[in-house]
Amino acid sequence: MVRTPHGAVRGRYEHAVAVFRGIPYAAPPFGARRFRSPAPPEPWDGLRDAGSFGPTAPKPPYSAAFARYLADPAVPGDDCLNLNVWTPDPSPDARLPVMVWLHGGALTRGSAAVPVYDGRAFARDGVVLVSVNYRLGVEGYGLFPDAPANRGLRDQLAALAWVHESIAAFGGDPGRVTVFGQSAGAISAGALVAAPQAQGLVRRAVLQSGPPEASARDTVRRVVRRLAARLKIPATAEAFAAVDRDLLLRTQAEVGRLSSPVLGGPAFGIVVDGDVVPRDPLEALAGGGAAPGVELLMGWTRDEYRLWLVPGGLLERVDRLGPVALAGAMARCHCGHEVVRGYRALHPGAGPAEIVGQLVTDHLLRVPLHRLADARPGSSYVYEFAWPSLLPGLGACHALELGFVFDTGDAPESRALAGDGAPQELADAMHAAWVRFAAEGDPGWAPWDTTHPVRIFGDGEPRTLHGPRDAALALWRADDAGAPEHVPVSAAPAPDGGAAPPPEHGANPPRWAVRRLRRSGSARRE
Numbered sequence: 001m002v003r004t005p006h007g008a009v010r011g012r013y014e015h016a017v018a019v020f021r022g023i024p025y026a027a028p029p030f031g032a033r034r035f036r037s038p039a040p041p042e043p044w045d046g047l048r049d050a051g052s053f054g055p056t057a058p059k060p061p062y063s064a065a066f067a068r069y070l071a072d073p074a075v076p077g078d079d080c081l082n083l084n085v086w087t088p089d090p091s092p093d094a095r096l097p098v099m100v101w102l103h104g105g106a107l108t109r110g111s112a113a114v115p116v117y118d119g120r121a122f123a124r125d126g127v128v129l130v131s132v133n134y135r136l137g138v139e140g141y142g143l144f145p146d147a148p149a150n151r152g153l154r155d156q157l158a159a160l161a162w163v164h165e166s167i168a169a170f171g172g173d174p175g176r177v178t179v180f181g182q183s184a185g186a187i188s189a190g191a192l193v194a195a196p197q198a199q200g201l202v203r204r205a206v207l208q209s210g211p212p213e214a215s216a217r218d219t220v221r222r223v224v225r226r227l228a229a230r231l232k233i234p235a236t237a238e239a240f241a242a243v244d245r246d247l248l249l250r251t252q253a254e255v256g257r258l259s260s261p262v263l264g265g266p267a268f269g270i271v272v273d274g275d276v277v278p279r280d281p282l283e284a285l286a287g288g289g290a291a292p293g294v295e296l297l298m299g300w301t302r303d304e305y306r307l308w309l310v311p312g313g314l315l316e317r318v319d320r321l322g323p324v325a326l327a328g329a330m331a332r333c334h335c336g337h338e339v340v341r342g343y344r345a346l347h348p349g350a351g352p353a354e355i356v357g358q359l360v361t362d363h364l365l366r367v368p369l370h371r372l373a374d375a376r377p378g379s380s381y382v383y384e385f386a387w388p389s390l391l392p393g394l395g396a397c398h399a400l401e402l403g404f405v406f407d408t409g410d411a412p413e414s415r416a417l418a419g420d421g422a423p424q425e426l427a428d429a430m431h432a433a434w435v436r437f438a439a440e441g442d443p444g445w446a447p448w449d450t451t452h453p454v455r456i457f458g459d460g461e462p463r464t465l466h467g468p469r470d471a472a473l474a475l476w477r478a479d480d481a482g483a484p485e486h487v488p489v490s491a492a493p494a495p496d497g498g499a500a501p502p503p504e505h506g507a508n509p510p511r512w513a514v515r516r517l518r519r520s521g522s523a524r525r526e
Helices: 120-124 137-141 151-170 184-194 217-231 237-241 245-256 281-286 305-309 311-321 323-333 337-346 352-375 412-418 424-440 470-482 511-519
Strands: 002-004 007-010 012-014 017-024 047-049 082-087 096-102 128-132 172-182 204-208 295-301 380-385 453-457 463-466
Touching (some): 082 151, 096 184, 096 424, 120 128, 137 151, 137 217, 137 245, 172 184, 172 424, 184 204, 184 281, 217 237, 217 245, 281 352, 295 424, 311 323, 323 337, 337 352, 337 470, 352 470, 380 424
Parallel strands (some): 096 128, 096 172, 172 204, 204 295, 380 453
Antiparallel strands (some): 082 128
């Protein structure tokens, strides 16, 4: 039994670890609180049972193509702003390092109840692990004129405040809190580190396959407007609050099915709001002096793009489209044809899908993370996960490292992405690095400097290479310095054999390229 500021909770001992599930850190965000900032939970009398996961945030399920690889359990109920705690010693005297996990899922899916995120191994190794549920999709990130922006991020901030106030009773040290996340969770972690309201709440951060970033407000608004048009309602929080929740989720899934990291398109994201996100988080952390004492561990997987392209057969279709796909990628990444030629030279024999995939991965992940590390030398550590999945075609894809970080490779949900027989010694090494970073601020290799040390977690013993991606990233720097043009898609023929239309500005490929991709059938299914 542990007493929190809002009431006492009873957990369970499982494998010599005390586990508390479903503890509310904020009130249910529905009824009068829907589309509002999180409010404190109502205190309770007596002893609240914390033996089961609490409700998960409303979300649509993954498509069948992705569900075979990614687990996403749903727990019904309104009280979805809850968290879970794994601790080896639930006593105020323990003062153990704390890690707060933010799940990924494109801000539309995922939860803290995914078995891959079980915190037992972290607690076994002397860390208090906290995993957080937060609002998703239009509930958490829809941009409205009559509601605060970034509600899901505000939920995460409320969870960090709960940790700061409550975690000592669970054996944690509120002065040694590491926030870590993957994909959208990493983007969220970066925004939290940069947020003025989080100063003093976070000592360290781990960004796995997601850089700090802010989405364009118009991009997020377009999602809301498309939803409103389909639902035949005004694009206001008041109107959306009156819509049946299941209908809203179905409509959200329909509107979002054609957006992807490769194709771009309107999507939910964190936006600059003048409050919790006063400026772009990357700008704040790389050049704005935000969070000067916070140490960072960050990295990517070698083949991130394969999780975006392999399910549903999109990889083969991109290869068949050839120049059309490359033109779309250049527009998506705002780069010139010299960059594409450079990638072909670096990857001789690679097909269009691999070139597109590496191009988009560098644009979305490696370039901004390199920039962040360059701005914070001496306190930044960089890694690359390079072990390929044992399942056909996936390689070292997006999210594959999670079972190794959490040391949950035996879980069926981890094997669904890694296959059977993933190396335990790799999990031992990667998990130990994360534990050491949370405890000491040093994961076990040299911090970033002018030699660009990157820890490679792949086959065999982990090793440190210097500048393994520098040749590719130098192409971007040269393109930025010497190419005032936007994207020369005229280098690729249009579908009718004529000249390609002028490139469109923004984050999306040319419309003719997107139409061609959609006609291939894969984007429609996803």
